[in-house]
Amino acid sequence: MIRITGIILGIFLCGFEAYAFRHGPSSAGMQNAAEELQKVRVINESWQAYWGDFYEPQDLRSLETRKPDGWVKLDNLNPASAPSNPEGLRHGTFRTQLAVDPKAGPYGVYIPVLRGASKVWINDKLYISEGVPGSSADAETPKMKVNVIKIAPESSILDIVVHHSSYNFFLMGNYMPMKYGPYDKIDEWRDGAILRDVFVLSSVLIMAFYHFALYLLRTQRKEPLFFGIFCMALMVITSVRGEGTLLFHFFENPNTILFYRFDFIAFPVxxxxxxxxxxxxxxxxxxAWLVKTIxxxxxxxxxxxxxAPTYYAELALMPYQLSAVLGGFTLLFLLGKAVRKKEEGSLLFCLGFAAILVGSINDILSIQGVIDTIVISHMSLFTFILLQSILLSKRFSKAFAMLEVARAEIRELNAGLEKKVEDRTKTIRMILDHVQSGFLLVDQTLSIQPGFTKSCSVILGQDVKAGTNFLSLFDINDRDRVxxxxxxxxxxxxxxxxxxxxGQIKNRQPIGDRQILLQMAVIRDENDQVKWLLITVNDATHTVKMEKEAKLSQTLLKILQSQVNFKSLLRESLRDLEQAKNLVDQEGQKDIRILLHTLKGNFAAYGLDDIAHQIHKMEDSPTLTADHLDELIASIHQFLEAxxxxLHIDPGSLDEKVYRLFDNDFSTLxxxxxxxxxxxxxxxxxxxxxxxxKKVSFSDLVGPINKNTLRIAKQVGKDIEFVMEGGEEPIDPERLQYVVHSLIHLIRNSIDHGIEEAYERGDKSETGHIRIKVWRESNxxxxxxxxxxxxxxxxxxxxxxxSKDLINEEQAAEMSREDILKLIFRPGFSTRDEVSALSGRGVGMSALEEAVLELGGKINIETEKGAGTTFHISVPEETGAMEMAA
Structure with a gap:
């Protein structure tokens, strides 16, 4: 910071040193040393003033009676306060003489902008005519422009005469110093001034664009926007009032009033x-109140x-400049508080603002004629921009340091994130590899995409590979595939x-003897186009089997309800199929297909879908043979046998007539x-x-006990073989139905309690055996x-x-082995601590004994450890026999 402060002070000291070096007296008739005549000097005093009249140079030389009204400084002249102008006139003739060295070559005279209108003669020759000087605002035509006059003096004196009026402005004269000296020196100084202004403008423009871009990137922060506007306002001021007066230099016929308004507008902005x-x-x-006031x-x-007219604008300039300076000192004091609190960047900003403030005060006092100095706004502005650049560099450096730290943290986070992603991917992969359902993606070509779950291969029963056509996985014919x-x-x-x-896609497809369930969902890309189909794959074989069993039950019920019609259908169908074997030649193919199509509809009406599907496949054959018909006949017989x-339908007795009688028919007879x-x-x-x-066979009354036994065994995971003897024995269903229907409790107990697990059966077969034997003997x-x-x-x-308080210890001690075994018929008895789907409630065996005893029957139990158990049930056939037995 000390170095930066030294640089700033050095810049200002250099500026004042340059002023002291170039500034020198220029009174008429005064001779300077030869070396002084080779320098660029300022024309800043000793102007003879002739208020209220316009005299040409020759007139001034012939005037003997009119003496000058006085001597004035033409720079930023306030005519109202000029001692030689008691009437406050705003036009007149001004004259000065400069010492030159005619041997030094051509001289140059730099005439900056003169407010209002002006004409300039040098050594009786008119060089400048800007506007029309007048004795009133109406008579005056203002025009201002920067001029450099090149002249080869023939004598050691330059006689300069100026006609000047300023009724459209508050001040008169030039707002920047006039200069003269060797032309090459003037030209060199002029080029340097322009270059310095261009350099400052370029710096300010870069700062403006940078802050505007920063605002566009971060619109939530308004500071860059306002600093960019500040820079743009400085550019306007510098281009008009800078040392090089760029706007007046680049425009041939500038709009004077417009330029001044731009300058004056940019200042309050x-x-x-x-x-x-x-x-x-x-x-x-x-x-806040300070900012609002300013x-x-x-x-x-x-x-x-x-x-308002420019006259009033220039008149209002002084009080506004005073308020701005006072506010600037207050603001500098407050910025000092920020420096003391060590706010980020406050010191450099404070120094830059101080440079702007000092330069502004210098120029204001110079323009108002309070001090005799040079314009240093370009130097103060450059100093401010330089300090702002240093501040930005520090912030960039800090930002880069933070960026490096952030990058290191990001690398660390990325490493951790990659590890988490890897772990999460492994977890997801593990889940996908062990999930029961299969998931896969197919594209528009129906090719399987990488990333499918491991279970797909298990469910589909084949090695699934990426790129495989999805339809090739299934056993479907060409028509279904298309x-x-x-x-x-x-x-x-x-x-x-x-x-x-x-919904148009068949969601169940066969693979071998299994059925695969397909569930599909659409996955779209960022353009909302269908990119993939996500297909969920499940083995639906068991579900299909259950559905078939349910459908079969409905089919069997439908057949039983229409048994007569169904037998008629079977009789006619088998007869027609036998006759169709004689029509397998080419001429009979059409008749056979008509027959098969009719049979497919008839069997489908009864729910025999397997037979209907078999016929459907036969219809796809190009030629129907006797073997096809034999296979169909065999399938019908297999259904009836199964x-x-x-159903109790014998294919060999389909011609027998079956009639239906009701109980009241017998009573009526x-x-x-x-x-x-x-x-x-x-x-x-x-x-x-x-x-x-009225009698039915035992098999008819007991129902499909064989299937029920195997179903129950499968539920508990046991392999059991069921055998029934004497099922054709006729019995009175009304008398024995409760006994027969209660036999299922014995079957359940045998499966649940009696038959061991395969590993517990020792030398016996792993398959357990359950048997039912029915016979008649002695009524x-x-x-x-x-x-x-x-x-x-x-x-x-x-x-x-x-333990269940069914007997006490004394009763147990007196009971025989047979009595103890019959305890299983007691209500509430069960060896199960928990109720299962098969047993555990203690009511089934009690219901069986009650049904048997009600008919006068009896139950005996024979059991041997490791060999099995047999229940002997004996019931009288007739009521009379029951009474005799009683």
Missing amino acids: AVGVMFYYCRLLYPEQIW LSFSAIFFAVVAF NMQMSMEQVFDDIFPEEVSI HSDI QEQLEANGASQALLNLCSSWIDKA RFHIDVGDDGRGIDPEIIKKVAM
Whole structure:
């Protein structure tokens, strides 16, 4: 900071030293030393003033009676305060004489802008005529321009006469010093002044563009915008009032009034913006009322300049300059507070503002004629820009340091982030590799994209690879493949809504004997175009199987409800298929296809989808053969055989007639026989026939117990073989239905408690066996239900019964083995601590015993540890036999 302060002071000292070096007296008739005549000097005093008249040079030499009104300094002359102008005239003739060395070559006289209108003669020759000087505002035509006069003096004196009027301005004369000297020196000084102004303007322009760009990048901060405006205002002031007076130099016929208005407008803009900018930078130090006051004065002066004549604008300039200077000193004091608080950049900014303030005060006092000095605004402005550049450099340096720290932190964060991403990717990959569903992407060509889940290969049963055509994974014929391809391509065409297009795609596809469920979702790119199809893959084989079983149940129920019609359909279908074997030649193909198409619709109506699908595939064959028809006949027979326990349809007896009778039909028959006096023998015969007609086989009454047994075994994960003997025995369903229907409890208990797990069966087969045997003997109906499981342990039964308070210790001690085993029929007895889907409630065995005893029957239990258990159920066939047994 000390070095920077020294540089600033050095610049100012150099400026004043240059002034002292160039400044010298120029009174008429005064002779200077030869070396002084070779320098550029300032014309700043000793002008003879002739107020109120315009005299040409020859007139002045012939005038003997008119003496000069006095001597004046023409620089920034205030005619109202000139001692020699008591009437306050604003026009007149002014004359001075300069000493020169005629042997030194051509001389140059620099005439800056003269306010108002002017004419200039040198040694009786008119060189300058700017505007029309007049004795009033109406008579005056103002025009101002910078001029450099080149002259080869013939004597040692330059006699300069000036006609000058200034009724459109408050002041008269030149606002910058006139200069003279050797022409090459004047020309060199003029070029240097222009270059210095251009250099300063370039620096200010760069600073302005930089801050405007900074504002555009960060619009939320207003400081760069106002500093850029401040710089632009300084550019206008420098271009008009700078040492090189650039605007007057570059324009041949400048608009004088317009230039002055630009200059005067830029001044309050620069002052007001600078104060507001400082307030934004240091809001805690800069008083708000100070900024508002300066902004108010600036607005008033701006309005005067914009709308009032230039005379009043120049008249208002002095008080406004005074307010700006006083405000500047106050602002400098407040900036000092920011420096003491060590606000960032405050010291350099304070020094730069001090330079601007000193330069402004110097120029104001010089223009008002208070001091005799040179314009140093360009030096103070350059100093301010230099300090701002140093401040920006420091901020850039700090920003770069922070940037390096930030980069290091970012690198560290990136490393950590990459590690997190890698870990997260591994986690996601692990999840995707172990998820049960498969996920994959396909593009518009239906090619599988990289990144599919590992489960895809497991579910699809093949090695899935990126780039594989998705449709090639499935076992579908050419027609279905084309249909599916067109449906998927329609999704990518994006013509219809996603739901509609995806809904056209068959969501279940076969692979071998399995069914694959496909769920699709659209993924779009940034242009909202369909980029991929996300396909979720699941094995739906079990679901399809369950659906088929449910559908089969509905099919069997439908057949049972229309058994007569169904048998008729079977009879006619099998007959027509046998006859069609004789039509397999070329001429009969059409008739066979008509037959098959009819059969496909008939079987589909009953829900026999597998047979209908088989016929559908047969229709795709180019030629139908007898083998095709035999396969279809075999499929029909297989269906009937697989469900014979429910349908009881024998393909060989389809021609038999089946009739339906209701219970009241039998009652009506007996009543009519008795009413018509039928013999007792006939009545007995009819009664015997009715009893026989009412009976059904044990298999029909017990239902699909074989399938139920295997289903229950599968639920608990046990492999069991079920065997039933004597299922064709006819029984009275009304009498024995409760006993027969309760047998399922014995089956459940055998599966849940009796049959061991495969690893527990020892030398026995891993497959457990459950059997039911039915027979008649001695007017009694016998049912045996047994298994080859672990058997029943009487001690365990006794302990469980005691724990459930079914018996006490004394009762247990007196009970026989048979009595202990029959404890399992007690309500609430169960060896399970928890209720399962199969057993544990303690009500099933009790219900079975109650049903048997109600019919006068009995139940015996035979069990052997490790060999199994058999339940013997015996029920009287007739009510009379039951009474006799009782």
